[in-house]
Amino acid sequence: MLLPYLCFSLSIEKQWSEDFEFSSEGKWAIENRNNPFKFNNAELRDTILKGKFHALKYPVNVTPLLFPYSVFEKAFDEAPVNSPARKLIYKILKLGSGYKTKEEFFEYSGHIHYPKNENQNYSKIPFPSEKKRGLPMGGTLIHRYQAEGLTFGCASCHSADLFGKKVLGLSARFPKGNDLFLDAKKMKKNYRRSIGKYILGMSDGELKMMADTLETLDWVRAKKPVVLGLDTSLSQVGASLHYRQKDEYASKIKREVAGPHILETKAADSKPAVWWNLKYKTRWLSDGSLVSGNPVYTNFLWNEIGRGTDLKELETWIDQNQSTIKELTTSVFSTKAPNYLDFFDEKELNLHKAMRGEVQYKKYCERCHGQYIKNWSVDKDLEFKKLVKTKEVRYHKKTPVVNVGTDPGRFEGMKYFSDDLNRLAIQKNKSIKVLPQVGYVPPPLVGIWARWPYFHNNSAPSLCVVLTQSSKRPKTYWAVKANDPDKDFDKECNGYPLPAKISKKWKKNKKYYYDTAKAGMRNTGHDKKIFVDKSGKEYMTKSQKLDLIEFLKTL
Ligand code: HEC
Numbered sequence: 001m002l003l004p005y006l007c008f009s010l011s012i013e014k015q016w017s018e019d020f021e022f023s024s025e026g027k028w029a030i031e032n033r034n035n036p037f038k039f040n041n042a043e044l045r046d047t048i049l050k051g052k053f054h055a056l057k058y059p060v061n062v063t064p065l066l067f068p069y070s071v072f073e074k075a076f077d078e079a080p081v082n083s084p085a086r087k088l089i090y091k092i093l094k095l096g097s098g099y100k101t102k103e104e105f106f107e108y109s110g111h112i113h114y115p116k117n118e119n120q121n122y123s124k125i126p127f128p129s130e131k132k133r134g135l136p137m138g139g140t141l142i143h144r145y146q147a148e149g150l151t152f153g154c155a156s157c158h159s160a161d162l163f164g165k166k167v168l169g170l171s172a173r174f175p176k177g178n179d180l181f182l183d184a185k186k187m188k189k190n191y192r193r194s195i196g197k198y199i200l201g202m203s204d205g206e207l208k209m210m211a212d213t214l215e216t217l218d219w220v221r222a223k224k225p226v227v228l229g230l231d232t233s234l235s236q237v238g239a240s241l242h243y244r245q246k247d248e249y250a251s252k253i254k255r256e257v258a259g260p261h262i263l264e265t266k267a268a269d270s271k272p273a274v275w276w277n278l279k280y281k282t283r284w285l286s287d288g289s290l291v292s293g294n295p296v297y298t299n300f301l302w303n304e305i306g307r308g309t310d311l312k313e314l315e316t317w318i319d320q321n322q323s324t325i326k327e328l329t330t331s332v333f334s335t336k337a338p339n340y341l342d343f344f345d346e347k348e349l350n351l352h353k354a355m356r357g358e359v360q361y362k363k364y365c366e367r368c369h370g371q372y373i374k375n376w377s378v379d380k381d382l383e384f385k386k387l388v389k390t391k392e393v394r395y396h397k398k399t400p401v402v403n404v405g406t407d408p409g410r411f412e413g414m415k416y417f418s419d420d421l422n423r424l425a426i427q428k429n430k431s432i433k434v435l436p437q438v439g440y441v442p443p444p445l446v447g448i449w450a451r452w453p454y455f456h457n458n459s460a461p462s463l464c465v466v467l468t469q470s471s472k473r474p475k476t477y478w479a480v481k482a483n484d485p486d487k488d489f490d491k492e493c494n495g496y497p498l499p500a501k502i503s504k505k506w507k508k509n510k511k512y513y514y515d516t517a518k519a520g521m522r523n524t525g526h527d528k529k530i531f532v533d534k535s536g537k538e539y540m541t542k543s544q545k546l547d548l549i550e551f552l553k554t555l
């Protein structure tokens with residue numbers, strides 16, 4: 001066993017799951033993880049900035065699914081609303097979801113816009129040229145065949161608008177990646193080359209781009225999430241691989257299959273994860289199934305399998321773009337969580353309550369979610385804003401996976417395609433391994449206040465609900481956009497407001513309705529032996545729970 005391990009450690013790929021360095025006191029040296037390639041300070045700043053560009057503008061220029069952007073502009077910007085030309089374009093492209101402008105389309109597709117001013121630019125977001133073209137964060141133009149093709153990148157699912165501030169690395173509240181693939185498949189049924197050429201006025205390059213896209217769509221299997229707010233990446237990747245060859249490049253030669261892939265029907269949905277937790281962990285994904293290798297390779301690999309890419313081309317792209325990978329990796333690993341007091345007034349946070357909550361936290365939560373050393377326990381003389389900050393996070397040396405009884409759909413999903421992933425040359429060459437698990441990672445709780453709704457499947461609308469025993473949790477709730485902190489957010493419970501407080505008008509749109517009775521959406525677990533005993537007796541009073549929530553807001 002020793003020999004292969006030695007070989008691995010000598011290879012250029014770092015052992016991402018084992019290279020944590022410890023300070024003399026044997027504690028985490030998180031600062032090394034913020035900067036995994038050990039750039040010096042000036043390089044680091046520059047690298048993080050470049051990495052942000054890659055997060056906003058998808059860098060994989062071999063990605064095959066592109067939509068000619070000029071047609072898109074024509075459909076939305078040029079033809080007058082309700083003109084016959086626009087109606088025709090809509091019909092052909094099956095843009096049936098009712099959006100009339102580019103804005104509406106991007107909103108429909110779950111995107112958020114670039115910050116308009118300094119105040120909105122919470123994450124110091126740089127502006128690629130796409131911004132000028134009216135594209136939202138994540139919207140990307142790729143040049144091919146002397147034409148521009150539209151695609152989407154990391155920020156499409158990993159950025160959010162938090163009360164008017166744009167936060168890169170926070171999960172998109174209403175991602176629509178999978179729906180867009182389904183829309184494209186619908187479009188395929190209506191489109192003909194002659195339509196492209198004579199009606200949509202595509203150039204030769206655009207016609208070629210469109211032909212590639214349509215051919216590639218045959219290799220894409222998409223599934224709608226059970227509810228808006230979740231993503232079905234497992235299903236898309238697992239099912240797409242199912243129809244490709246079982247070789248190490250998952251060659252795109254049709255394979256006889258006995259039937260559909262199980263993940264085409266079974267729910268394994270999850271929310272996009274936040275980026276600022278990466279540095280604390282030694283295994284990634286909500287179930288901790290990504291047990292070795294730089295997780296960013298997996299993000300490219302999954303995104304590209306889901307887009308029907310030729311994996312030899314992807315491998316070449318990866319090998320030729322190592323600096324891009326390093327920049328993006330450094331950028332995501334150094335992401336910082338939003339701080340409560342950057343969004344709310346100091347009087348919204350009660351220090352004494354939070355300090356009492358810390359006692360509850362240490363008793364009931366710390367063993368799984370890690371230690372948070374607060375400034376108030378080190379230096380009492382600091383000003384309030386600093387006092388409530390965390391001085392140090394101490395998370396597990398090896399990231400644990402625990403089954404606390406939450407919905408098993410997502411972790412079970414991994415076993416249906418882990419072999420297909422582990423077989424791939426890209427995984428092997430980059431020492432990436434996935435291993436199905438039973439349970440989920442108890443995530444670090446940094447920035448937890450900003451991460452509602454809770455659990456991997458969004459089944460708990462607020463921290464109060466997380467701390468309610470499952471038999472008493474609400475069976476349904478309404479999700480709303482985080483626009484107005486007074487209307488769209490329950491400050492006491494930290495999460496979505498109670499349904500009664502949400503306007504009737506909003507509730508007309510059923511897509512924001514979360515029903516825990518649906519498959520994969522269960523809100524069970526994370527209660528017994530955590531904050532209630534086996535017989536259902538609570539360990540904390542109601543006010544102790546509110547203290548605990550106050551503490552959590554400071555993380
Ligand atoms: C279509 C939406 C989507 C896109 C696009 C996307 N992601 Fe994700 N990402 C997710 C989802 C969903 C998860 C959580 C999956 C799970 O574990 O259940 C995730 C998880 C992750 C994780 C693991 C986090 C952790 O704590 O373990 C990282 C890192 C990540 N994404 C980075 C990226 C990067 C980098 C890109 C661009 C190359 C990207 N993602 C593009 C949806 C997306």
Ligand code: HEC
Pocket residue numbers: 286361364365366367368369401402403404406407439440441442443448451453454455456457463466526530531548
């Ligand atoms: C036995 C281990 C364990 C203990 C103890 C524990 N948790 Fe958890 N916690 C988990 C696991 C595992 C998850 C992920 C469950 C999932 O996503 O399905 C989780 C998820 C959460 C989440 C949701 C995180 C997110 O990003 O959506 C919150 C909030 C949370 N726990 C708070 C607490 C609090 C507060 C306590 C103390 C009262 C506590 N936990 C005690 C294991 C634990």
